[in-house]
Amino acid sequence: MLKPITLHQAGSQVTEELRACIGCNECLLACPALTEPITIDVLNMQTFSEPISSPVARFARSCYQCGACVDPCPVGLHRDAMMMWLKVRLLRSGQGK
Amino acid sequence: MSISQRNWKRVQYEKGYPWLFFYAGRAWGIGLLVTIIVVGVAGAFYMWYWQSGNDAAPDSIAGYGYAIAGTLCFLLAATLYTARRHSNKRTMGRLNTALNWHVFFAIMGTVFVFMHSFGNFYAKTGTYALYGLVALLVSGFVGRILDHLVPRLIAGEVDTILSTQGEDRIESISRNLMPGDRNDPRGRQEHAFEADGQGMSTPWDMAYVSLESTSREIAHHHKGGDFTYVSQSHKLHDTHDPLRTGMLAHPGELMSQVEDTVVELHLVQGAIRREQFYRYVIRYWRLLHIALALLAVGLIIWHLVYVAQLLIPTVFHRA
Numbered sequence: 001m002l003k004p005i006t007l008h009q010a011g012s013q014v015t016e017e018l019r020a021c022i023g024c025n026e027c028l029l030a031c032p033a034l035t036e037p038i039t040i041d042v043l044n045m046q047t048f049s050e051p052i053s054s055p056v057a058r059f060a061r062s063c064y065q066c067g068a069c070v071d072p073c074p075v076g077l078h079r080d081a082m083m084m085w086l087k088v089r090l091l092r093s094g095q096g097k
Numbered sequence: 098m099s100i101s102q103r104n105w106k107r108v109q110y111e112k113g114y115p116w117l118f119f120y121a122g123r124a125w126g127i128g129l130l131v132t133i134i135v136v137g138v139a140g141a142f143y144m145w146y147w148q149s150g151n152d153a154a155p156d157s158i159a160g161y162g163y164a165i166a167g168t169l170c171f172l173l174a175a176t177l178y179t180a181r182r183h184s185n186k187r188t189m190g191r192l193n194t195a196l197n198w199h200v201f202f203a204i205m206g207t208v209f210v211f212m213h214s215f216g217n218f219y220a221k222t223g224t225y226a227l228y229g230l231v232a233l234l235v236s237g238f239v240g241r242i243l244d245h246l247v248p249r250l251i252a253g254e255v256d257t258i259l260s261t262q263g264e265d266r267i268e269s270i271s272r273n274l275m276p277g278d279r280n281d282p283r284g285r286q287e288h289a290f291e292a293d294g295q296g297m298s299t300p301w302d303m304a305y306v307s308l309e310s311t312s313r314e315i316a317h318h319h320k321g322g323d324f325t326y327v328s329q330s331h332k333l334h335d336t337h338d339p340l341r342t343g344m345l346a347h348p349g350e351l352m353s354q355v356e357d358t359v360v361e362l363h364l365v366q367g368a369i370r371r372e373q374f375y376r377y378v379i380r381y382w383r384l385l386h387i388a389l390a391l392l393a394v395g396l397i398i399w400h401l402v403y404v405a406q407l408l409i410p411t412v413f414h415r416a
Contacts, residue, residue, distance in 0.1 A: 007376070008251075011259065011263020012264070028189050029187040031192065036190055037189045052110060053109065057110075057111035058111075060114075064244035065248050091114040091256055092261075
């Protein structure tokens with residue numbers, strides 16, 4: 001049985017999930033889009049607020065929202081939604097928003 | 098390059114999300130090089146074999162060789178990525194490398210199968226199996242293109258759905274429609290999300306429950322034992338009363354505001370529908386690829402059974 005499609009999350013929900021992340025790296029280990037090692041703390045920081053470094057930006061653009069990162073999370077977080085938030089931040093930064 | 102918390106500030110920062118981007122890592126380069134060499138060597142042998150007057154047929158020695166090589170490549174393409182995905186020895190980036198090899202083995206396998214045919218495309222089992230493999234390869238390539246473009250489309254829709262502060266626009270529109278809450282600073286603060294990260298308005302503790310009163314409070318006006326629900330707007334001395342603020346004195350202005358709100362709501366709802374559709378495209382294209390893989394396996398088995406029916410009597414007759 002296929003799981004229902006999860007849509008985007010609002011910023012406040014993403015913030016709560018980022019705070020709840022225990023940093024186990026399971027999501028990154030399960031990711032088929034990740035080409036270079038990135039630490040979860042850097043990814044979390046840049047997802048939320050900091051300027052986006054080149055490796056994190058490359059990872060965010062390469063992420064194709066397959067959802068492989070969601071099932072391995074031991075605390076049930078939605079890394080795909082966080083990556084979408086990062087994508088939107090990248091998009092808006094390019095538009096000067 | 099690994100970025101640790103210590104040195105990440107030294108790395109370059111990036112902005113923007115272009116439609117077309119391509120990141121070729123070292124593993125991708127090695128895979129491409131190996132594919133070019135293998136296909137090049139196989140192609141050179143094919144040309145030599147064809148021009149030297151040998152028996153250029155699918156059931157020749159070279160034909161069987163290409164068939165075996167193609168089958169091995171497809172087996173590797175099918176099993177390598179799945180095995181790596183379920184392996185306990187996982188490191189970051191290895192799944193991506195396995196995915197690259199999945200693509201390269203599929204390309205090599207298809208080229209070998211084309212060479213195995215030696216240009217014989219009669220309406221027989223082998224040709225149907227070849228068509229199945231080509232359809233599988235094409236679906237894989239289209240899938241990779243969709244994987245690049247569709248998340249960018251989703252990001253564009255989410256950009257419409259969320260406000261600049263990261264708030265759900267439907268929620269903010271709905272809140273604006275409620276007269277009492279329109280200028281409630283507390284309501285806005287609860288949903289505030291600073292895009293530049295300067296302010297994290299909600300506490301880190303997930304179990305935190307605010308003891309502050311919400312925008313709509315239940316006041317215990319004990320009038321004859323009844324509990325009366327009192328809106329925040331009533332507490333603000335009816336400052337948003339349309340009759341007092343003059344909103345009904347200018348109905349045209351009010352109507353244009355309502356129309357703007359309805360247009361905005363339609364815009365956001367359309368974006369949500371498109372986001373959902375794009376997510377279904379990503380999911381179901383993957384399922385289509387798996388279905389085509391199963392179809393191709395079925396056609397190959399049919400072809401192998403057909404070939405076995407031809408070969409086994411010949412072999413036993415010779416023996």
